[in-house]
Amino acid sequence: MTDGNGTLAWWQTGIIYQIYPLSFQDSDGDGRGDLPGILHRLDYLADLNIAAVWLSPVFASPMRDFGYDVADYTSIHPWFGTLSDFDRLLAGLHGRGIKLILDLVPNHTSDRHPWFLESRSSRDNPRRDWYLWRDPAPGGGPPNNWLSFFGGPAWTYDETTGQYYLHQFTPEQPELNLRHPAVLEAMLEVMRFWLDRGVDGFRVDVPWLLIKDAGFRDEPENPAWDGIDPHGRLLHIHTAHQPELHRIIRAMRAVVDGYPGERVLIGETNVPEEELVKYYGAARDEFHLPFNFRLIHAPWDARKIRQMVETYEAILPQRASPAWVLGNHDQPRIASRFGPDAARVATMLLLTLRGTPTCYYGDELGMENGVIPRDRIRDPQALNQPGISGVFNRDEARTPLPWDTSPNAGFAPEGVDPWLPLGEDWPMRNVARQAADPRSMLALFRALTRLRQCHPALSHGSYESVDTKADGVFAYKRTAGAERLLIVLDFAGSEHLLDSGELADGAEILLSTGMRRTGRVDLRRLRLLSNEGLILKIS
Structure with a gap:
């Protein structure tokens, strides 16, 4: 397969499917999803026609931030299984022609990681400078005004050594000093460990934070702050997007490129487009796929989304692949943001735009945000900022995948309490029921x-x-050689009569989001139903 400039890699043409392992399938009856559970569901994954599975972290961790606080980068947390289980899953996926991408967390470790235990043991420990330590401010207190995403200062005082350490998430997630050559080399060795084992690439967590201002200067107040999210009170010009971080990404890319088999490096680049494109690298030597999150934050408005897509397309580096995202483990579910009918249109949008789409587990069913009682909240972001408007409880987007109508929806055995409550609509919205319905959301996803x-x-x-x-x-049109497809999407929830006769007289409906319309249509009088999307083959 070529685009006129050579053969395209799998990550340029395929679909990436994110699995939150705790919520996919429990195989051992502890109420938590695990690697053998994912292995048990390989048929399901193959039927989704995906190119790769991206696993949220499965490394050893105290689970203060559910795997994003890593205590050992080269072992598997017992909740998920063992390294042997991992190898079996990797082989099983590869046997189905599916790649495996791991979540790499290079910005911070757990405070129980051996590196940090050494670092905090004394000021003269050889690993002291592996983390970011500072003396208290002259009058006492934190060294500067930097803030944590999860609420409060980004600094915690260590009584043993009399200094503060930096953490932009929980205090149990101290930040690494990636300016230190030994730290960077240690992280590259982690990558080599998993690449040698056969993984097909990495999604890199919060890359825009990897380097902090060397002078640790205070950040300025944000004049446009809305008074809601405490982290937004400052302009984060000294903790994000530092120019030196691109050297770190290039070093990671060089490691990935040193392995055969089209390995991929993906960035969690939740940044504006003008910053996003920098993460491809001036020589296309940084991320293969920097994620574009703008659709997640966009209003459901046809004009604004068209403008967003056109802006992105216009500023992309030559031959760069777009990487669209509509949902993930940190964001409200698509069906809860837009409504169930619009979610079908949004799914068609994601899977028909140019580039590589990443889909979040359960969105193929139209899962909505779960309802999490206060005493069941596990998300540290929500626990640390209770009652603050605008702070999303991420647990709501991490509820177990409902497989069928058996107890616990087939996710866990009867009598087991799942780690998070099932979504309230699981008896009606589950894999078995939707697999039997030719017009279900799952049927639409598979057709797409x-x-x-x-x-x-x-x-x-x-x-x-x-x-x-x-x-x-x-x-919009998608064209390859002589093939021309027209995608038409209603965002307004109303019926339209459209004239696209300048493209051709007629077209064939390949797919409707309602799964009901087929046959030829007159493009001069094209009827588009409310909350409908159409894929048309122009002839």
Whole structure:
């Protein structure tokens, strides 16, 4: 498969599917999902027509931030199984033609990581400078005004050594000093360990934070702060987007590129487009796929989303692959943001835009945010900032995947209390029920992913916006060779009669989000239903 500039890699044409392992399938009856559980569901994953599975962290961890506080980068947490279980899962996925991507967390470790235990033991320990330590301010207190994403100062005082250490998340997640050559080399060795084991790449956590201001200067107040999210009170110009961090990413990319088999490096780049494109690297030597999160934060508005897509396309480096994301473990569910009908249109949008889409487990069912009683909250971000408007309880997007109508929805055995409550709609919204319904969200998802496999215009074709002159409609062409597809999406929740006769007289409906319409249509009088998306083959 080529785009006229050579063969395209799997990560340029395929779909990435994120699994939150704690919530996918419990195999041992402890109420928590695990690696053997994922292995048990390989048939399901294969039927989704995905190219790769991305696993949220499964490394050894105290689980203060559910794996994003790593205590050992080269072992598996017992909740998830063993290294042997990991190897079996990797082999099983590869046997189905599915790649495996691991979550790499290089910005911080757990405070129980051996590196930090040594670092905090004394000021003259050889690993003292592996983390960011500072003396108290002249009048006492934290060294500067930096803030944690999870509330409060980004500094915690250590009584043993009389200094503060930096953490931009929980106090149990001290930040590494990646300016230190030995720290960077240790992280590159972690990557080599897993690449040698056969993994196909990494998604890198919070790369825009990897380097902090060398002078540890105070950050300025944000004049546009809305008074809601405490972290937004400051402009984070000294803790984010420091120029030196690109050297770190290039070093990671060099490691990945040193292995055969089209390994991939993906960045969690939750940043504006003008910053995002920098993470491809001036020589295309940084992330293969810097995630674009703008659709997650966008209003459900056709004009604004079209403008967002066009802006991104216009500033992408030559031959760079877009990487669209609509949901993940940190964000509200698509169906809860937009509503269940619009979620079907949003899924068609994600899977038909140019580039590599990443889908979050359960969104193929239209899962909505779960309801988490206060005494069941596990998310440290929500626990540390109770009652603050605008702080999302991430547990709501991490509830167990419902498989069927048996007790615990088939996620865990009967009588076991799942680690998070099941979503309230699981008796109606589960895999078994939707698999039997030819018009379900799951059926739509599978139909969309099959179309991407069958039609070059979707997997690697060019993109061009189409002006329908209708408010609330977003339309675009995808073209590869002689194949031309037209995607038309209603964002307004209303019916439209469109004239796209300048493209051709007629077209064939390949797929409707309602799974009901087929056959040929007149493009001069194209009827688009409320909350409908259409994929049309122009002839």
